[in-house]
Each structure stands twice: as C-alpha cells, then as structure tokens.
Amino acid sequence: MGETFLTIDNVTKSFGATTVVRNVDIAIDKGEFVSFLGPSGCGKTTTLRMVAGFEGPTTGRILIDGKDVTNLKPNQRSIGMVFQSYALFPNMTVAQNIAFGLKVAGASTDAITARVEEMLGIIKLPEHGGRYPFQLSGGQQQRVALARALAVKPSVLLLDEPLSALDAKIRISLRAEIRAIQRELGITTIYVTHDQEEALSMSDRIVVMNEGRVEQIGTPLDIYNKPSSRFVASFVGTLTVLPAKIVNASKGTLSLDGQSIHAGKKFTGAPGKTVSVALRPEAIAIGKGGANANRLDAKVASVNFLGSIVRVKVRTGAQDISLDMFNQSTTAPPKVGEKVTVNFNPDDLVVLDGPAEG
C-alpha cells in the first residue's frame, strides 16, 4: 500500500445528547477505494459528511494530503461528491452541469469545453451534452453526476449510496463502470453503502460500521472470511448462527444438538458453556465429505431454487441450517423431508462469544 492520503483521526460526532459517530480512526491510502458499510443509522453517512465538511466533528481531526481540513468549508476542500438523489441542477444541461465547478473556479471557456468533452467521453455519453437532466434515465443522471464531481479534478471522491435509487441491472453495470473510472483516474475514494455485495465487489478495503463505531477494517476477503465480530459476521453475507455447547475447548470439540463437531480454530471456554457458532451456506455440502469433515444428520426442511444456486434448509433437532449447492442439471436437488447427511470443514466453523439470539 502507498502513503496515507486521507486521515480520519479519532473523530466523534454528537448531536445534542446522542452520539452518532464514536472515536472513528481510519487512514486511507492515495488512490484507494474504501467502502463504509453498515446498516442505516450506523454513522457511515455522518462520517462521510464530516469528510465533505457539511458537519463538523465534535472532537477529532480530518486530514487530506497532510493538511488539516477540519475547519475548512466544503467549497475549500477540493472534494467531489455524488449523492443518492443525483442532485443534478435541473435548470442546466448535462454539459452545463459538468462545467459548473470549472465555471465557478473561473476557468476559461476553451478549457471548460475541452474538459466537458473529455468527461462526457469518460462516462460514455458523448452525444448527451445538450440534454436536460429530466430527459435522462436514472443511471445516465448518476453518470453525469459522477462526471460533474470529477471534472474539477478533486483530491478525494465521496459517493453517498450512489446506486441505491437505481434498478438492479443498472446497479451492477454502474458498479463496474465507477470502479473502472476510479482506477483510471487513480482518485482516492470513499463509498458509502448498506449493500454488502456492492462493498465486496468494488472496494480495496471495507470499513464495517455499527452504532457509530468501526467494527472492522479489512479487505473484502478478510471481512467475509475472517469476520472479527459477531456483527460483521452476520451483516456481511448470509450466516447461520447456532447455539452449541463446549465439550472441550482445548481439543476444539463442541456439541450441536447432541451431535459432536469440532472447530479448526482455537477458542476458550469452560465445558458445558453455550456459545454461538456460525456457518456460511456455501461452506456446507450434502454428503459425507472428506476424512476430517464435520458431519451432521439432518432432514431437508425446504428447497429454494435461486437460479445458479439452490438454497436448502436442513433441520437438525431444533436448528435450521442453510446450505447452498450449485444448480446442475445432472444432479437433482434433494426433496423436502428427505434424510441427508451434511458436512463442513472445521476451518469454516466460526466460534463466536455469547449465546445465539434470534
């Protein structure tokens, strides 16, 4: 990784008696694409708005390129921002929208024309310069908003749930497009989203936030495979959380509904204590598995066909476990009520503290 470009230094934000962001510490490298991921109300948008300068932190500092910008107004920070609602100026054409930042900065007409032309090319709307926002689709409007934000060559790009208002198909194609443009320009980017798929597919690193705190910072792979907390594990990806009783912590054995299983990673706890164990649906398969695999006897409770995968729910005693299998025309999915054995690798079993809830 390169040098740190944007620092959010121990920032806290309170509105009256309620604290919405607590001691957030994030260092972002130059050219890095970082997502803030979390449920609504987790403080991710407030953090972004503090970087933009719309809110001032109660305590802490924000530094861009080594310069303390905490007390600078938004229009002095050299940032580009894209909003969920596009926020294009309705009285201006696409070209005028893109030119706005250059115009207020006093750029020459020739320079503006050239830059607008270039930006229209980058967002692949070269013929749309003369249109008004209401004549464009949502996806096109958001591309224009991106071009408008980037036209002034900001040092940081902030995107606040930019795809939430769009259709599923456009969302996926725009994801790739935004990421490609970001890579090409090498611009340091913060992307706020509540959609884990978006965060996982686009980011260099993800900051998972909850209740104003940073839960985990890491690469998408780390976040998904090695969740550091129960919140991260359950928020990112689908997860089955089950209560299990510790049999012998040093040997890594537990008892799940009377069936014995063992975990690949170390954990601690007195024998007989109930802990939560988590499993991702894709880690479980039907069949006996390899020699080292955990096996559970279960009964098929439901079968849901989701296209490329089939999600099967099996029941062991009182617990439902979800598992995913690929849809293959040669092997039919199991039938409801069928008795099956499922297996999973001990390394895929995550032992979390505390008993399972809900």
Place this chain on the structure above:
Amino acid sequence: MTDAAISDPAAGRSAPPAGARSLNLPTQWLGVAPFFLFALMFLILPTAYLVLGAFQNDQGEFTLANIYALSQPSILAAYWISIRISLASALLGAFTGLAIAVAIVRGGLPNWVRSATMTFSGVASNFAGVPLAFAFLATLGRLGLVTVLMNTLFGVNIYAYGFNILSFWGLTLTYLYFQIPLMVVIITPAIDGLKKEWGEAAATLGATTWQYWRMVVIPVLWPSFLGTVILLFANAFGAIATAYALTGSSLNIVPILLYAQIRGDVLHNPHLGYALAFGMIFITGLANIFYIWFRTRSERWLK
C-alpha cells in the same frame, strides 16, 4: 376527436359497425358537456359579448372609436394609477412574500413558525374586500391606532407628512395585506422543492453561497416567482371592494370607474363601458401571455 374513440377500450373490443362508432363519440364528451356549457354561458360568452361590444357602435357596426376614446385623459389616468398600484403591490408583495417564505423554510426557525405562518397566510390571503378596508381605516385612518400612537408617542403626524390611506401608497399598503400571504402560500412549496443536495453539490464543487443562488436557486425559482407576480398583479388589478370601501369613489382606479359606469353610465356611452372592460381583460391577458411566452422560451428544462 378520433383520439377519444380510439382510446375508449369499448371501441376496440369487437369492431363495432360504423354507426356504433359514431355514436360512441358524443357519449365520451357527455361527461364534460355540463362543464363546457357552464363555462361557455357564464364565463366565455359574457366576456366575448363585452369584447365584441367594445368594437361596435350603437348601430352594431365595427368601429375602433370606443378603443380610441379610452385615450381621454381621465380614463388614461385611471388605467395608469391602476397599473401602478397593481404593479407596486404585486412586486412588493412578491419580494416580501419570498423573503418570508425563504426565512421560514431555510432560516432554521422552529417548526411552529412555519406552520403558524402558513396557516395565517391561508387566512390573510382570503381576507380581502370590504372588511380589509375597515381594518386599515382603524389602523392608518385619521383616527386609526397607529396614526394616533405615532402622534401621541413620537409627535409625528403622518398625515402632515403627506400620508393618506386614500392614496396610491395607502391602497398599496392595504393590498399588501393579501398580496404578501398569497405569495407565501404559492412560493413556499417551490422553495421546498429546492433540494438540499443541490446546495451541497454546489458547495463541494467550490461554489460560494452567492454563486449557488445566482446559478441555481434564482433560475429554478424564477418561473414560479414570475407566474405568481402576474397572478398578484391580476389580483390587485381587478380588486374593487377594498378600494371602494376605503376611498368611496375618490380614488379613480379602473374598476371603480367601471363600477360607476355600470351603475349609472357616467361616461354617457355604453360602448365605452365595454371598451373599459375590454381594456382590463387586455392588460391582465397581456401579462399572462408575456408569462407564457417567457416560460416556453427560456425554461426548456421544465418538464
């Protein structure tokens, strides 16, 4: 016309014979016939009758003499003072109303200020006519509370300074009592329509508050603002009850002149009365045509 028949689902259902199709047409229009009949009989024809009368002499022949007769000094003066009062009360009302609307929407005032203002504006914009004149006589008339208080507290006799409630400024000040609230009622939703994100986007792009207002807010609000100014103008231009109750017939504005003409043919020429009425429609109509022209010409971004 054929659109109606085609868009009717019944018409396409079973390819009816030609007779049925032509029968279908009037039934489509039967639903709106009472409205059009009403509008024709009680809105359009009476107006058209006056407009035609303005271009006819006693023998029913076409003439421009009535229109020409409007140019006599007393009538021209009446039009001129009417236009001035309407324009002054419309513009002052519009800018003051806009300032109040901006203050209650964007000024960071508590919520009750906004709801109280909106409720009061709804009432005051409909509080016109004779009672309004009474209220202003009780306030700024020779014995009005403000007049008396100014005199006893500050020793200022506003009437000695040339103020008169029965004057251009007196009437304008009175008209503002319904003009300002009408502006507030109409323009507040338009200000609500300004998205907060526009301001934030402009700020991140380096714009100052003034640049944001000049390049986004004013152009966006302009059509509704201008439209409301025209409405306020027409509102004041046709108003008679307040002026009549306030001034009797001492202030020679067009509606009062027309009122006197209808009651007693003071101009001694019925067709000149028609011309007077035509002149009023012409001016309010012209204002509206200007507005429509302006809107279609400069506001291509409006859906």
Place this chain on the structure above:
Amino acid sequence: MKGTRFWAWLTFGIGAAYFFIPLIATIEFSLRMRRGAYSFDAYRVVFGDERFQATFGYSVLVAAFTIVLGVLIVVPTAYWIRLRLPHIRPVVEFITLLPLIIPAIVIVFGYIRMYGSSSPLPFLATTRGTDLLLAIGYATLALPYMYRAVDTGLRTIDVRTLTEAAQILGAGWATIITRVILPNVLIAVLSGAFLTFAIVIGEFTMASLLNRPAFGPYLQNIGANRAYEPAALAIIAFFITWGCMAVIQILSRYAPKSASRPN
C-alpha cells in the same frame, strides 16, 4: 448559520408586525364605542341589527347554493377527465384559471348585458333568477379553487382502478360516483366548499351590481355611515375566514395520502 437565523427572525418579525398591528388596531377600535371605556357595544349593535341578520343569512344561503353548483359542475368533470379524456386536461385547466384573469366586475358586467329582462335568457327579470345568477357568478369565481381542490383529491386515489373494480362488481355510473368516487374525494370537496364559503360570504362587487341584499353590500353601507361598527364587522369577518381555513386544515389531516408520496 447564526447570521442566517438572525435574518430569518428579523424577516419573520417584521412580517408578523405588519400583519398583527392592523388586527390589534381594529380590535382596539371596535371596543371604543362607549366613551371613556372599552366595551363590546359595537358588537352588540351589529349582532342586534336586523339587516346584519338578514344579509348574513342571505349570503350563507347563496354560498350554500354556490357550493352545490360548484360540486355538481366540478366533480363529474374532473373525474371524467382523469378517467377518459386526459388529453383535454390542459383546455379545462385553462378555463378554470380564466376567473383569475378576467376580473369579477367584468364577468358580472357581461351578465347584466347578456341576461337582461329582454334577452332570450332573462335571468334578471325575476328576483329568483337574479339570485340564481349571483350563485352562478360566485361559482365561476370559486371555479379555480374548487377545481384544483377536487383534482388534487382525485390524484391521490387511483380513479381508474377504483372505477373498474366497481364496474366488475356491477355498479352503475350513479353508484360509482356517489358511492365510490365522492366518499374518496369528500375531504377535497369539503375543503373546496369551505374555501368557496370564505370567498363568497363577504363578496361585494357581484352582489352590489346585481342589487342583491347580500352581506358584502351591507358591510360597505355600514362602512360609509358608521364609525365603530365597521371595525367590529371586520373582526367578525376575519374570524369567519379564519374558521373556514381552520376547518380546511383539520380536514386535510383526514385526507387520504397519495401512494406516491408516503409522508
């Protein structure tokens, strides 16, 4: 931010002063009838005046007719246009806006010339006919407000689906309008009705030129001849308007909310 709030308060304060001082002055003036002491004498005189009771009663009656007439003309039209003739909406909207452009005095002038006693439709030949013409004139004045209120009410419900659902259940047109559409836009119609009432109750021009004994001409007459009663009448009129607006605001709380605007 602090500066903004200061200017906002200042603007609001000046506006509030402009609007409240005349009300206070009028109230004060209306209480001055008895020499040397504040009293409600002016109100007592006004309410005791036979002509007040007669003209007010007359205007209430005309307002009621106006509202019925307005509803009969506007509701079916607005409904039919939403359902079957959306392409003529601009024409109808333009017509409903005409009364804002054509002054009331011009409209009533036209009536006097067109519907005189020697015309083919001699409304003005009889007292009842003139009363009817006054209600008609008021209905045109209220047309912009009534139409907009009803049309807004219709927009919040899905007229077409409701109509089709009723038709599938075998309802006729009369049933659809009275049992399905009207109850759903009742709040909007009532709002329009109270606004109409507020506009019509003290109207002067039309009533005066048609020589009807309405509240507006009575007010004008008192204003020309009395000192303290006009102030009392102004306060009474203000509270009537205020009452109408309050009812509209209370009604709007019960209005069905549009599906597209969830707030």
